[in-house]
Each structure stands twice: as structure tokens, then as C-alpha cells.
Amino acid sequence: MPATTLTNSYDAAFVAEVRRESEQNLALCYQCGNCTAGCPVSFAYDFPVNQIMYLVQTGRKMEALTSHAIWLCASCETCTTRCPNDIDVARVMDVLRHMARRENLVAEHSIHAFWNSFLSSVERYGRVFELGLMASYIGKTGRVLTDADLAPVALRKGKLTFKPHDIHGVAEVRDIFKRYREHRS
Amino acid sequence: MSRRYAYYPGCSGQGTSREYDSSTRAMCQELGFELIDIPDWNCCGSTPAHAVDHLLSASLVARNLAIAEDMDVEGIVTPCPSCLKNLKTSQHRMLRPEFHQEVQRVLGRAVRADLPIKSVLQVLVEDRGIGWIAQQATAPLTGLKVVPYYGCIMNRPPDVMRFDDPENPMALDNLLTAIGAEVLPFALKTDCCGASLGTTRRDVVARLSGRVLDAAAAAGADAIVTACPLCQMNLDMRQAQINKANGSSHRLPVFYYSQLIMLATGQQGERVGLDKLCVSPFSLLESLGPQAGEVRS
Numbered sequence: 001m002p003a004t005t006l007t008n009s010y011d012a013a014f015v016a017e018v019r020r021e022s023e024q025n026l027a028l029c030y031q032c033g034n035c036t037a038g039c040p041v042s043f044a045y046d047f048p049v050n051q052i053m054y055l056v057q058t059g060r061k062m063e064a065l066t067s068h069a070i071w072l073c074a075s076c077e078t079c080t081t082r083c084p085n086d087i088d089v090a091r092v093m094d095v096l097r098h099m100a101r102r103e104n105l106v107a108e109h110s111i112h113a114f115w116n117s118f119l120s121s122v123e124r125y126g127r128v129f130e131l132g133l134m135a136s137y138i139g140k141t142g143r144v145l146t147d148a149d150l151a152p153v154a155l156r157k158g159k160l161t162f163k164p165h166d167i168h169g170v171a172e173v174r175d176i177f178k179r180y181r182e183h184r185s
Numbered sequence: 186m187s188r189r190y191a192y193y194p195g196c197s198g199q200g201t202s203r204e205y206d207s208s209t210r211a212m213c214q215e216l217g218f219e220l221i222d223i224p225d226w227n228c229c230g231s232t233p234a235h236a237v238d239h240l241l242s243a244s245l246v247a248r249n250l251a252i253a254e255d256m257d258v259e260g261i262v263t264p265c266p267s268c269l270k271n272l273k274t275s276q277h278r279m280l281r282p283e284f285h286q287e288v289q290r291v292l293g294r295a296v297r298a299d300l301p302i303k304s305v306l307q308v309l310v311e312d313r314g315i316g317w318i319a320q321q322a323t324a325p326l327t328g329l330k331v332v333p334y335y336g337c338i339m340n341r342p343p344d345v346m347r348f349d350d351p352e353n354p355m356a357l358d359n360l361l362t363a364i365g366a367e368v369l370p371f372a373l374k375t376d377c378c379g380a381s382l383g384t385t386r387r388d389v390v391a392r393l394s395g396r397v398l399d400a401a402a403a404a405g406a407d408a409i410v411t412a413c414p415l416c417q418m419n420l421d422m423r424q425a426q427i428n429k430a431n432g433s434s435h436r437l438p439v440f441y442y443s444q445l446i447m448l449a450t451g452q453q454g455e456r457v458g459l460d461k462l463c464v465s466p467f468s469l470l471e472s473l474g475p476q477a478g479e480v481r482s
């Protein structure tokens with residue numbers, strides 16, 4: 001990690017915000033490394049999860065929010081299960097993603113695009129429509145070949161539907177998205 | 186006595202894991218559970234919703250809970266651990282009155298969020314018992330060597346999921362033993378397969394799922410048995426992708442436990458959905474001999 005620069009000075013408001021949104025007492029972390037030892041995606045992280053916790057404790061907002069790790073986290077809950085101080089570490093990772101998204105600091109664009117496509121499918125139909133989801137994801141990222149090799153298999157097994165599974169109450173689901181956006185703005 | 190539950194199928198049950206849905210429904214019918222679909226249920230938002238915002242995630246969940254609260258049932262069940270985690274986590278967070286209020290405002294209706302929510306696996310084990318299920322296994326799967334793969338979130342986080350041991354769960358081990366399979370010890374039973382990164386980061390998935398396949402083969406298993414549609418899809422449909430990325434040559438069938446329970450209780454046919462598995466299990470099942478499961482394609 002680089003020595004002191006402007007971006008890694010202590011940001012007290014950031015620490016308070018993570019604490020409030022995650023409802024976790026971050027000061028309890030004593031850097032034992034248990035979370036990292038069990039983290040399956042650690043090999044692909046730029047900062048292992050215990051270091052993310054350290055960045056949060058020390059108020060280094062930009063490094064935490066622009067990390068790739070927070071997007072690669074698979075939400076497997078192993079860290080939360082094994083933290084000796086009962087910190088819900090996976091929830092902290094979730095909250096950091098929420099903040100990075102709100103502040104336009106997303107480091108992993110394809111993962112972000114996939115989640116947006118997924119949620120648009122839910123908003124539009126009430127359920128996920130896989131084919132539409134893939135089309136929208138490809139549209140957003142240009143990654144045409146993503147999983148193209150799976151399509152013939154899925155098709156042969158009758159696992160791809162061409163019709164969205166829309167629900168009667170789709171207006172209710174859209175209203176949930178609408179009121180959620182109003183609430184957050 | 187039949188038990189009545191509201192059933193939350195989850196989106197993958199309509200597509201990539203339709204054989205999990207159909208074999209679960211059939212298994213429950215055989216074992217005396219009445220599953221009533223939550224009418225007009227919506228997607229719980231899965232990982233994308235909780236990764237984007239916990240209020241949005243809980244509100245999508247809450248519409249389903251509210252509908253189920255008008256049903257005459259003793260609780261909600263779902264076969265999918267990812268849906269289960271979302272449903273239970275949202276309910277758990279709604280214990281905080283302020284958050285509960287916020288969710289009701291976004292949902293636009295009242296929700297109590299107090300119905301018990303369980304996996305189908307949990308009610309099977311708790312309501313019926315392993316001993317009773319063993320008695321139903323009239324066509325035991327003798328000679329079938331399997332490893333049980335629970336995936337990462339079936340039992341985690343423990344204070345929300347409240348079922349089985351988070352580090353060494355045994356429900357599937359016990360169930361599979363009860364229906365006559367030989368269950369091998371499997372150190373990776375709760376390791377993550379990387380499913381949530383399936384489409385976006387195949388390199389990560391090839392490594393994580395590859396490890397699970399390698400370990401299953403090294404343990405001497407003929408097949409992997411899972412209770413998670415995301416794990417199953419990753420290990421089965423992506424098995425060729427993973428082999429290619431890792432230079433391996435696995436041909437391991439990946440069953441849903443519900444399919445094996447159907448076979449062991451003498452049920453066959455379309456509802457079991459063995460033909461939906463990408464790595465075909467038929468030659469393996471035929472090699473077990475005539476008593477075991479009596480399988481034909």
C-alpha cells in the first residue's frame with residue numbers, strides 16, 4: 001500500500017456512515033485475519049477482507065470504496081460465521097458496495113452491470129427472465145460471448161424460456177421500486 | 186398427518202433448476218407435505234438486491250411474506266438456499282421496528298413478518314425425521330458413493346439460518362445415508378462455489394467450483410448431491426467450462442437430494458427430471474444393479 005497521500009487520510013464521516021448502515025461495531029475488529037483465512041475469493045481480491053476492515057476502521061474511504069474486493073465478494077457469509085467478535089463482515093462488504101454505487105466509485109463494471117440487468121428484469125416482470133437478463137447484460141457490457149457456450153445446453157434441456165415469467169402483481173413490484181427510489185432520493 | 190406450507194419456488198425453479206422444483210414438489214407430495222404456492226409470488230431480488238440496497242431487498246421479500254400471511258399455513262418453505270437467506274435475513278432485520286416501518290412504507294401494505302421460514306430440507310428432517318424417511322426407502326441406493334455438498338449459505342449466518350451446524354452440517358449426510366447411499370466424508374461441504382459470479386467472472390468460478398469437483402473425485406465419489414440450485418448449475422451445467430479452464434476431465438453427475446429421495450422411494454419419471462441433468466447420471470445408476478433405485482431413462 002502507498003504511504004500517506006491525500007486519499008488515505010482519516011474520514012470520520014465515512015467511518016460513522018459504515019457503522020450506522022451496517023449496524024456493526026467496527027472497533028471490535030482486532031485484525032486476527034480469520035475472515036480472510038476462510039474467504040474463498042481472497043485470491044482475486046486487491047485487498048483481503050481483513051484489510052478492507054482495516055481501511056474502514058482507519059477511515060480510508062477512497063481505498064475502501066474503489067476496491068475490487070467489495071464487488072468480488074460472493075456473499076458466502078463465511079467471514080461473518082467465523083469472526084470471533086461477531087462482526088457481520090459480509091454485511092459490511094454489502095454496505096461498502098451500496099456506498100460505492102451511490103458515489104459512482106464502482107470498480108467492477110461488469111458485475112455492477114449484471115446486477116443492474118437482474119434488477120431491471122425484476123422491476124419489469126416481477127421475476128427474473130434469464131434470456132432477457134442475458135440480452136440486457138450483453139447490451140450493457142458488450143460481452144457477447146459470455147456464457148454463449150451454455151445456451152445450447154440450456155436450450156436442449158428445456159431450461160431456457162423465451163417468454164418472461166411475468167406476474168399479475170407486476171404493478172405492485174414496480175411501485176416497490178418507485179417508492180424505494182423516492183425514499184432514497 | 187399432512188403438513189401445510191406456503192411454497193416459495195424461486196426464479197431458478199422456473200428455468201435452470203426446473204428439475205429441482207418438480208422433484209421437490211413430487212417428493213413433498215409423497216412424504217405428506219402439502220405445498221401451496223404463494224399466489225403471484227415475486228423475485229426476492231437475490232444477491233443483486235441485497236448488494237444494491239437492504240431496504241429494496243427486504244421490500245421485495247416482504248411482498249411475498251405479506252401474501253403468505255393471508256394463507257392458512259404453518260410457515261413458508263423454499264427449496265433454494267439463496268432465496269431462503271434473503272427471506273430470513275430480511276425478516277430478521279425487520280425485528281428492528283424502525284426498519285420494519287420503512288419496509289411497510291416502501292411495500293405500501295402491512296406485513297407482520299412473523300411466519301416461520303424454513304428450507305424444504307429442514308422441514309423434511311424436522312417434521313418427518315430421518316428414521317421415518319429411512320422406512321420409506323423401499324428402493325435403497327445401495328452402492329452409490331456420494332459426497333453431500335451443502336454450499337455456503339444453507340446454514341449461514343447461523344444466528345439467522347438457525348438450522349444444522351454452520352461448519353459441519355449433517356442433514357444431507359444423514360438423509361442420504363438413510364436412503365442407502367454411501368456418504369463419503371467431504372471437507373468442502375460448505376465451501377463456496379462462486380455462483381454469484383457465474384456470468385461475470387468465470388475465472389473465479391472455474392477455480393472455486395473446480396476445487397469442489399476435484400475434491401469430490403479425490404474422495405472417490407460417483408456423484409455430488411446438493412440442495413442448492415445455484416451450486417447445481419455451477420457444478421453441472423458449467424462442468425465442461427470448468428474442465429476446459431482447469432485442464433480436468435470430470436464427468437460427475439450432480440444430483441438434487443430430492444431426486445435421490447424420489448428414486449429411493451421407488452418413484453421415477455418426468456417429475457424426477459434426471460434427463461435434465463447436463464452430466465448424464467444414467468450409466469452410473471444402471472451400474473448400481475437392479476435393486477438400487479430401479480432406474481430407467
Ligand code: SF4
Binds near residue numbers: 029034087
Ligand atoms: S475475523 Fe473479525 S476480528 Fe478477525 S480480522 Fe476479520 S473482522 Fe477483524
Ligand code: SF4
Binds near residue numbers: 035039040072078093
Ligand atoms: S462473504 Fe465475501 S468477504 Fe466474506 S468470506 Fe465470503 S466472499 Fe469473502
